[in-house]
Amino acid sequence: MSSSPGIKPREHVDLVYISIETAIALASVLGNVLVVLVVCVNRALRDTTFCFIVSLAVADIAVGILVIPLAIIISMGFNTQFYTCLFLSCLLLIITQSSILSLLAIAIDRYLRVKIPIRYSTIVTERRAYVAVCLCWILSFLTGLVPMIGWNNRDAHRNSSSIICNFTTVMRMDYMVYFNFFGWVVVPLSVMIALYAEIFRVIRRQLNRRAEATCDGDRYYQKELKLAKSLALVVFLFAVCWLPIHIMNCITFFRRDCKVPKIAFYVGIFMSHVNSALNPMVYAFRIKRFRVTLLQITRRCMLCKPTEPTLRSSIPALEKTDM
Template identity: 45%
Template sequence: MNQSESTMETEKAIYVFVEVLIAGCCCLGNVLVVLALWKTRMVQQPTYCLIVSLAVADFLVGAVAIPLAVLVDGQVETSFHTCLFISCVVILLTLVSVLCLTAIAVDRYLRLSLPFWYKRTVTWRHSYYVAAACWLLAFPLSFTPMFGWHSTPPNSSRSEPCTFIKVIPSDYLVYFNFFLCTLIPLLVMTVLYSYVFCYVRENLREKPGNGAQNQSQSYLRKEKKLASSLSLVLVLFALSWLPLHIMNCITFFNGSQTVNHIAIHVGIALSHANSAVNPVVYAFKIKKIKRAYINIWRRYTTCEGEYQGSHSSKTDNEPSCNNIIETDDN
């Protein structure tokens, strides 16, 4: 093995190690998000229901997409159509995240622009249907290459190293996956959040008056805090995914040799890291989710204490691990 091959093997080993680390963080963090929102019954609120759907997609990025992304980097030999199917699954979870983020932005917009209609009409069941629609819509969009928009398969039927860029054409990645399915939704979300912040800012400028007006301003402040937290999730998504999409555009318009393969690996790892960052954002920016995290931790430690002290006497006033559940205060 010459020096260049040894260097490539080292780089690939580092890339795989980083991906495994990111996958573990994705799984643990997003399981905590789902558990926190489910145990506190916050999942029954429309916005948090959509956040759970996003967290499930982020969990599957760690559990499914990252392992498959490593495989389609030439790690295994498969038939052409098997490799194509695996590559489409990797694309699927990205599109689900984009659609869930868009649904959350629309939810916040409707909650502020049509508050009475929203409270009277939108329920957690509607959010379940919207979340399901995001997943159902993502399937045909991500599996479009399976219906013919793919690279020309080899004539031979023998297995070859499965590589993402050999089966997914660059024009699909640039025109369809980036411009249509990612960039347009990002622009729509930017407009919606801009409206939300402008609306809240204009209404908070009014001087406080009677009790009803003070209550309205308190409501708007809460909406602003939640919207700022969710918009931060959007910004981090854009910052994590745009470098990879930009590199795909450069490769498509200027040739495959214009972008170093190390840069591609960094872009892929950065895009996957976004799914591990979201639970941290929820913990530090959304108080209800932060309290739910703390509740789970207290419940766990209480259960451990009850288990370890099961043979010792306990008073009736001690909390039971089955009762430490915080309900929503809205």
């Protein structure tokens, strides 16, 4: 890789990494702020499902505002106290973990909507949805702060008053591999795959039954089938974005003689972050009600045109053609 005069190759790689991370942060914040804004503007979207989507959007906004800047700062390496660096590293885990748990909550919500459509509204109430969102964030804090209570690399730096802050310097790799990856990435991912597979199975079975009975009342399951395809895409993107960095952590932990290039870690890190920028497109912008409201917001705020008086009148029709 060629570098500019006066810039070392490593510094050149760092600059590229920072530029890419900044672009991802801007896209993540902008896209997810629009998601929250659309839900606030359109009252028809304020149901239990969109409660989970807003939770996911908030987590992804935090990724853009906090996680990515902290990741950039930590990657630079600065002198600080051990527990200061450890706390900053734990913040990365807390916020990214909340995003993963929000994805899982959405998957469970869609599964219940398909599996028990008649009883869904009585079981998944607005209050229970708020409780589920709170549990997601509480679990994120508990799992992310585990290194603060002892599962860290403090013993290796006990004689040092300050350290060069780096994620791998303070974080134990067995925690990242066994607890964070196997426990809080592989397990949720496996559960999501199983849930989406069951969603497809239930929808296909219901549509086949209705086809044999020549019944016209299959709009509900056709809509759910379309959404299930989007959910399958979410699982695929989640795996593609998150697995590389964790696989590299496993290689570093299990094969200590095998050194993963720094640029490979950079690629893995920003791939995990880019998932937050993709979520609005997959979850929000594929939903028709989101698109209609977003276009109206764009006309009013960006193009300086008055909002057409169709938002309230069009809501019933939009509810019938949700996707």
